[in-house]
Amino acid sequence: MKEPCLELKAVQKDYEGTSLLAGIDLMLQEQETLCLLGPSGSGKSTLLRILAGLENADTGSILWKGKDITALPVEKRNFGLMFQDYALFPHMSVAENIAFGPRMHGWKEDAIRRRVEQTLTIVRMEKFSERRVVDLSGGEKQRVALARTIAPNPALLMLDEPLGALDKALRDELGQVLREILNELQIPTIYVTHDQEEAFTVGDSVAVLNFGKILQIGRPESIYSTPASLWIAGFLGFTNQLPAKMIGVNPARVSTDLGEFILSGDLQPSLKVTDDLILIIRPEQVRPVNRSAGHNQITGTVHDSQFRGDGYRLALELANGSVFHFRDTMRRELGKKLTLEIPQSACLVYPAHEKNDHYY
């Protein structure tokens, strides 16, 4: 493994008695984009502010290319931070905003001018140079903020909910632009978001944060396919959950109110027969079938069927009263009986006690 450019060791921070960060260890490689994913209050913004130097950690250290920078003042770090509400300087033009960083770093005037032009080209805002920032739209402000952040060639780029202040349509469009720019820039980047879709599309790797802890870190695919805890599965939007009991290992089998399910290989090794579990069924591989088998099937009546353009979102009312959501290719009559086949790979199990854990 290569030497990381950024390394956090046991970074911890309290505020008035509550723990904001409970010991964060993290590494970032050159050219890597890491997404910090978590709900509001999970500590992701605090972590970013500590990295930027706007706040101090209570304990722990931050290393940049092997050197301890924990005590380095904010203006000496040259870490670019793009603020959630952009924090553009309202008394300066677009060009003056972008020129601010290079000017603080003592660049020559013509180098500053060239850099302003260059960054405006990167964010596709060439014509806006002399505009007042208060006259810009939300999307334009976002791009000026990005240009200002990258203008002084920061060693590390940090984006705090960069799409958070935009509406849905703009978010999709500018998210695409942002991804392209990040790919071109090749700067190590930390991207903070509460939106899993955004995190998965932007990040080379994703760290899931809650209650000031990193709960899981890895490639987007591995986090989506095997969430490390019930909480993460819930946070990722897997809502089809059933209480279950372990009844066999090799192959792993569980029983529920709705029948038995055989699971695929990689289970948490600590799980034993008779353990109470929560079975989570990921909806994307579920298909209606006509034949009935002894296991890995659920049956219910169609409760709701919504047309969603690229297919239908169906809600099935199950025998135990719960509702199961999945996508289908055709409209189904309300009240009709339907049997679904649940592939082994769509099943995830977690110990039932996680439901009572403090962070659920």
Place this chain on the structure above:
Amino acid sequence: MHLTRRQTFFLLGLIPILFLICFYVLPLGVIFQKAFSGLSSQILSGDLWQKIGSPLFFTLKQAGLSVFLTILVGFPLAYGFSHFEFKGKKVFYTAVTLPFILPTVVVAAAFNSLVGSSGWLNLFLMQVFHLAAPPIQILNTLTIILVAHIFYNTSVFVRVVGAAWAQLEIEQEQAASTLGASAWKRFWLITLPLLKQSIISALLMVFLFDFTSFGVILLLGGPTFNTLEVEIYQQTTQLLNLTLAGILSVIQMAITFLISWFLLHDARTGGMVTFLPDIKNERLRKPANGKERVFLIALLSFLVFFFVLPEFSLFFRSLVTIDTHGALKFTVRFYQELFQNTRGTLFYISPLTAFKNSFLYALTTMLIAGILGTIAAYGLLHFRKTKLLQVMVILPLGTSSVTLGLGFLLTFTGVPFFQKVPQVLVPIAHTLVALPVVINTLFPAFSAIPENLRNAAANLGASPFQILKKIDLPLIRRPLLVGAMYAFILSLGEFGATSFLTRPEYPTMPIAIYRYINMPGAVNYGQAMAMACLLLIVCAASMLLMEYFFEKEKRT
């Protein structure tokens, strides 16, 4: 008769406009006429430029100096209040912002009680060193004028700049630091430009105040210092040169209008001081290290010394007397004297009469200004895109009370009705002084009511008057109370216009204090202190009440 909304607005608007034409445009017109008709003879007299130039130069000089010194005092205080949390902050803030509403005579009396020839400092030095005469003679110097002005100005500066600083988003400064800006550059390139607007309004406001300063100069500066205001007063009441007084008034008006125009030109600040601005503050924190703690302690010590000591000095000076052996003794005699005419002389100013007059005038002012202000602000809603509001506020605001007094004197003293009941002129003049403030408090409150509430009421069958009564008035109840109380305080302390208009037999409290303090004798001095102290307490209590209503309004 059925009126449309538009007609209602128009008819309502006529009432304050007629009032302004009668009691504002007309008197000012008379001043102009007086000034220009006599201009040629005055120019011929030769030394006109000397007579104008000398007070004008001194007025500008003292106002400029006061403003400059206010920046030095006000900036650290504005910084301290917008950045730090500490015990008793509310009390300290009230102390530093109280002078804003204190009558000038009270401030003059307070400084007199501290550093005057019978003030604490001299009493103390005379006791310790057994001196026969007061060693410190700071009254009647430029220094004491500047000190009193800074005392006032700082309260405005801290309110305006401190509030703007507290509300300034912290992200911009943080963004600057992530882009490599040092603390000094951050302040210079980000914070200061973002505060610029509020600093300019605060400085224009205090310049306007110092430029038209009358009571402070007359009571503390003594006969040698003549500002334009004092000169107008002297020319009118002592030298009876009404033409010169008129010319000086016109010059002064031209300058104050210019300043007020700049002040109100910027729509964002609105040009006025708000009461207890909303202090949501991201930068508020406890002092983090020794350096900050020392700064804060020094700041608060200065605050107590400069802003609290004069009031306390006034209070305690009103409770002591010096016996025949030269020793200090506690006494409540001055307060007792206020409530009985022990001497029964003809020249004697009855304190009770002054109390009664002041409260009657203040209540009348409160009533007229409250009614007219409400109508004007409501009528102005319809013209909110025009500059009419600004003009209505600028005009009286930019007119000094002395000019107003002169205008009233020239215009109305010959009118039979006012000869019969001369007392009514005083509350009318006070209303003109208070009206801009009342309108400025009420207009934002009216504007904040969503137009759809009125539309919904109209849709349910309410007439324009019913809408005003059932929708608007209940919703602006608290701002109206704040505005009316402010009118009350302004009237209680008004000195400039009153000094032109009151007859000797109808003194107000400020006039009485002025007369007592200028009369010889320890009893008169003590009575001046006692009465100033009572006025101080009434004003301070009114301000606390006003802020209480304001806080309540904010929470709803």
